[in-house]
Amino acid sequence: MTRVKLDRNFLILTVIVAGILLLQATGAFDGLNERVNSTLPLVDTPLVNFLTALGGDLFLIPFAALVVYLDWRGKGTISRKTLAFLLATIVGLVTVGGLKLLFAEPRPRPEYGTYAFPSGHAFRAAVIAAYASDRWRKYAFIAWIYAVTVALTRLLLHYHWFSDVLFSLFFAPWLYLLLKSLLGVKPE
Structure with a gap:
């Protein structure tokens, strides 16, 4: 079995992501979400x-195609970092969709759309930011x-609540780091 080495940043993100999920599941964000929404x-x-x-996907897809092209042009293959990004994007969007159904939080x-938690747009932007x-x-x-x-x-x-975007901003880099580690990308 391959030993996965996880760094301190990953462990911190794990606590944050799990904490936000727990707070969301218990309704602890309700008052804060309402206050932020009514203030903005x-x-x-x-x-x-x-x-x-x-x-959205109209930016994500060309970005993904560009980084695959840059890898292929430079090395004749896709790097493990880019593969981690692509997998994080796919797994993350499926997870975001599943969490939307599980929590069924109205927007x-x-x-404007179905369910709110978590934000798919914020996830896409954060996974791009983590990789870039x-x-x-x-x-x-x-x-x-x-x-x-x-x-x-x-x-x-007013398409999302504060907790929706907060979770996505932390979940995307957490998932990217996890998949980098599972693919054997060594920390630099």
Whole structure:
């Protein structure tokens, strides 16, 4: 059996992800979610809608194709980091869909989609940020600004509750790190 070495960041993320799930399951976020939602103005503008779209599949798919192309062009194969990103994306989106059904949390604006928890857009943006900040370390800050911006747009549009985006912002890097470790990518 292969021994999986998990670093301190992974362990911290595990505690955070499990904690958010527990708080969500017990309803502990309800008051905070309502307060954040009622405090933030509804900002349904073309700019906010454009920025939120950067967390959708229309951005994720070309990004994934680009990084596969860059690996293939440079090495003639796909790197384990890129494979971890692709697997994290697929497994994560399936998990997000399953959690939406399990929790069946209504959205702040129910007319915009099915269930709220967790945010798929915030997950997509965060998994891209986790991978991009790992692959291009000097641009990590920009990658995470992108992910937080997408998450913020979901709140400003009142499509999601605070806990929805919070969970996704931590779940995506946790899953990416887990899959990197399982694929034997050594920490740098």
